[in-house]
Structure formats: structure tokens, C-alpha cells
Amino acid sequence: MTQLVLGQVLNGAIIGAMYGIIALGITLTFGITGIVNFALGEFMMIGAYATYALVERGLPYPVAVVPACLIAAAAGYLSNKAFFRFTRNNLVNGLLVSIGLISIFESAAMLLWTATPVEMHFVLPGALRVGDLALPRMKVVVFAVIVVVIVATYLALARTWLGRAAFAYAQNPEAAMLMGVHTPRLESAVMLYSTGLAGLGGALYTSLYSLEPAMGGVYVLKGMEAAILGGIGSLMGSLWGGVILGVIEGVGSIFLPTAFRDAYGLAVLVAILLFRPSGLFGDE
């Protein structure tokens, strides 16, 4: 039993890191620009299908990840220019635009690839074994990549002028503008980066799971939960929020029926919010 639990702690942490990368996009977009992008799951789907399509055309997987992220980011940039920039600090409008985009992107994927799931060949087959514990190698790689990306994002925002400008913009856009921050450009940059991150999440997802057009919906909800659990605005909180959520789901599934796996994470989220309304790592 100990090994079963330990295995699910590790596995949950890895799956949680996937939630974390979406949570990072949500927290960045909402925390800095005030835009609510519920369509981030669709940018993840774009990244995933783009990776799949490029690999199918002969590109090696690690190479395909880069243009896939760029394609997702470009879609995000265009969505911002066309729609999201008009929804700043307006939750309802942001939600409406997101729902519209979800529908458009899903339908487009359906037209291009149909509803039939597609799956890539194993990128890195096999599992790492310690005793009876077996962790697929690719999952370990995915976890490492996500941790590096989230820590790098944190460092970039904490230690660079651009990061400080972003925080200044988040606190007071007018004051930031008066201090020389080009706010429209910054807003676009945040949207570009967050959707690119979602694209990366999708590209990594492709190496682990089969793809279908509706895949983004589940992940954006998990990402949202992770972002709230970690504390909206907290970058490292998004990673921890995702990891905690993943571990709760994994371990909960061992002792409780797996049919209600999603509920375990939500129950813990509600319990934590009762005591820490701004999340585990959010500002009080």
C-alpha cells in the first residue's frame, strides 16, 4: 500500500505540473492584465494538434514543440487583438469571448482532425523503476520541463525590467504608463506568453495522451482550480497549486472511488479557501 500511495504522490505531482502550466497562464493573464481567458485550454489544444501534425510530417518531436508553441502564441496574439483587449477587468465579457473562442477553435479542430482521437508514437518509451514503482520516462521529462519553465518565468518576472513593468502595470496601469511602460505592448506580450505556455502544455501533453478536439475543457478547469488554490497572482503558487491538486486526485483515487476523482480536488480547494480565501500562496 505504501508503494501504491508513493507512486500516486509522484504521479500526481507530474500530472499536477501539467495543471500548473495552465494555471501559470491564467494567473499571468488575470493577475497582470485583468483579462479572464477561459479559452486557454483551446490554445493548449492548438499546441497539441500542431505538435502532432508537425511530427506526422516528419519533424522530430523536440523540434516540433517550438513551432507548435509559436502557433499557439500567434493564435493567442490575434485573439487578444481582435477580442480580449476589449474585455480588460470585465469578467463577464472575458467569459463570453472565451466561450465563443472555445466553440470556434473546437469546431476548427473537428473539421481538420474529426472527433476520432489521434495519438503519436511513443516519444520516450519505457518506465523508470524503483522496486514496484514504475514512472513512465516521458512523464518525468515533462515534469522537469514544466518546473524549469515555471521557475524561469518567476525569475524573469522578479529580476528583469520587463517583469517589474508587468507588476507595476498590474497594480496601476495609468501610473505604469506615466513611468514609460508601453501598456498595450505589455498586454500583448503577456497574452502572447500565456498562450504560448498553454501551447507548450499542449505539446507536452501530446507526448503522453491521445488528442481530441474537446481536450482543452478539462485542463482549463483544472488550471483554474490550481491557480485559485495557489493564489491568483502567485507564479510559484500556480505550480504548487497544480501539484497539490494532482496529488490529491491521485492519492484520493486509491482510497475512494475513481469515478469522482475531480470532486476530491474541488473539496480540498473549498476547504482551503475557507481558511485562506486568497489561496495558499496569494497575498492576504
Place this chain on the structure above:
Amino acid sequence: MKRVMLLLAALAITAAPAAAQEVVKIGQIEAQTGANAIYGWMSSQGTALAVDEINKAGGFKVATKTYKLQLIALDTRGEPKEATVQLKRLVEVDQAKYIFGPFLSNVFLAVRPYAAEFNGKLLMWGGATRIHDYVGTPGNEFLMRTWNWDAGKNGFGELMVDNLVKTTGAKKIAMLFQNDQGGKVLEDIYVPMFKQKGIEYRLDYFEPGTKDFSAVLAKIAAWKPDFLFPSYADSYLFDIVRQATEAGQLKKFFLVRGSLGPGLKNKDGIEEYIVYVPKYFEEAEKKDPKVAKFVKAYKDFYKRDFPYDQAPLCSASCYDHVYMLVEAMKKAGTVDDPAAVKKALMAMTYDGMWKIRFDEKGEAIFNFDVVRLKKGGALEVQHINPS
């Protein structure tokens, strides 16, 4: 002026047969998109292909009139409410008397009460497993079940389990089903069957939309089953088989839904993958000219490769069903009386890609294959003809 009159007369003559052309409408409600689209998408493909062929051949003659078919195929997305609205449209607006579908039990349960209001004026040809509970009962004469799924004495469930026990000696089976109507259907069918045969079993459900099965698979692996019996759509099976074999937790699979695809994709990780398929097309295409013709027609019509791993599910059978329906209309001598057409269907055996007939309740009986895939991709096909 004379020339103009002649021209008009010629136009009237050539236009006359087109105006007299009668049309029989076939409505179809299937999930062509969505997580469970695999059944509906493939079946709507087979139907469209047969309708096109019949129309291109000039239609069909019933009594003194020649008819063409008009297919109105609507995408339910697997959503019961959507399907109910669509069925209402097909029956009331389009006045379709022949409805193909649904393949999904949750959709069927939602549309049945409405369809029953038209009992005697409608013929519904559905593949859903839950149709088994209603077909042949009073008030449900409009129903026929086009698929010999696992339920019932002519279904393949009993035969599959017998086959599994006799050939592998399996004593412990772990079931992993989606927590929805389809999963519950399988529980209702297989749990009593396993109990009766003294097979130890466990049943776990997963949430729709799940992609990572590692936790539940680890739990199941710790129970050390002889076979994992997962279900029910390829959208889940690809991930379940991959994750189970990747970690080396579970290597033997027994399937009554889904395709050979997940097994073939992970052929080096599995030990055994036993799957029900209505027809193993790779083999049948080489042996049966009718199957070869169908595969070629499919490729020409859709301008894409034949999806061997998915096609056996439904497309080919629905292709046969359209031809079978036309034959029944010819035999009944009417296209307007679904009850008479049903009577003709119940009395006939259609010899298409399958030999299809109906039992006394109105459930289809046809031959099927059991494919046994071994590590590395070696295949063994067993042909089963239900008596």
C-alpha cells in the same frame, strides 16, 4: 415562335421525370462529433455511402414508382436533449418515417418517449444496447435493434465470455468503465454473467473526460487480475492500453467495445488483446468480393484511406442496413407504411457484407469475429455465427 414552342415542349418532356421522381426520406440521429463519436461518425459514413450508390444507380422501384433516397443526417454530439430536438425536426418538419440511430444508450433513452408517440407511423433502427430492454414490447413496435450487442441470447456477450474462459482460463477480471449510461449498461450485462460463471471481478468507474488513468490502473494492478476489461470508446481505450502497458502494470485485455487500434498501437507492450469486431476487414477484404467492393467504394467516396481499425464498428453495417431497408420496401410494396416494411424486414435475411436477420423481437442477428492479438502483432481471427 415555333422554335420557342418546340424548345419549351422539349424542356417540359425532360423535366417531367424529374418532377415525378419520388423521394424516401431517411433521418439519422447519431453523434458524429464528441467524445463518443466513434460509433455515430462511422455509422453515418456507411449510410451516406449506400444512399449515394443507390441514388446514382437511378434509385429503386416499388410497385410502379421509382424512388430515390434522401438522407438527413444530424449530429447529436451524443447529447440527449439535442437528439430529441433533432428527432422532432425529422419527424414533424421533414416527415421522415425511417430513422437510423441512435447508437448511444443515453440518447436512446431520451428520445424513446417522443418516438413512441409515433408508434406504427415510424420505424426506428437503432444500435443502442438499451434498445434491448424495449424492443418487441407493447407500445414499442416502432423499434428495431440493428446491432447484436452483448445483451440478450443472440448478443455476443455470453459467447465472448465463454470464449475467454475456455481459451484463457481467466478467473479474475477487472472492469474499468466510464461513469455514464454506457458503463452502467455493461455493468448490468457482465456482472451477472461473471457471477454466474464464478469469475472473480472488480469494477471501477472513471469520470468522462479522464485522460490519465495511472491511479486507477495502479489500484487495479495491485489486485492482480488475469484480464483488464476496459470500455468503451477508443477515445479512452488508446490512453488506458497505453498507460497500462507503458508502466508494465497490465498486459492482458478483453474488450467488447472499441477497436483493435489501441492493441495494435501498443503491440509490443501487450501480452494478449482479445476484442470483439463485427468483421476483421483486413482478412475479409481479401476473401470476400463484397467487402473488397465496399472498401474501394469507401475510398473513392470519401477520398481517404479506409480506417480499418474503426470501420468494422458501424459504417459497414449501416451500409448494409440501407440496402436491407430498400429490399424490404420492395417486398412490402410500399414506402409509406413503416409497419408493413417492418413486417417484411422481420421475414427476410439480407445477404450483404453480413448475413443479417432479425429475431422474433426485432433484434438483429449476424455473424462476427473475435480477434486475438498477441505480443508483437501476431493475430488470430475466430469467426462466430450465432445460431
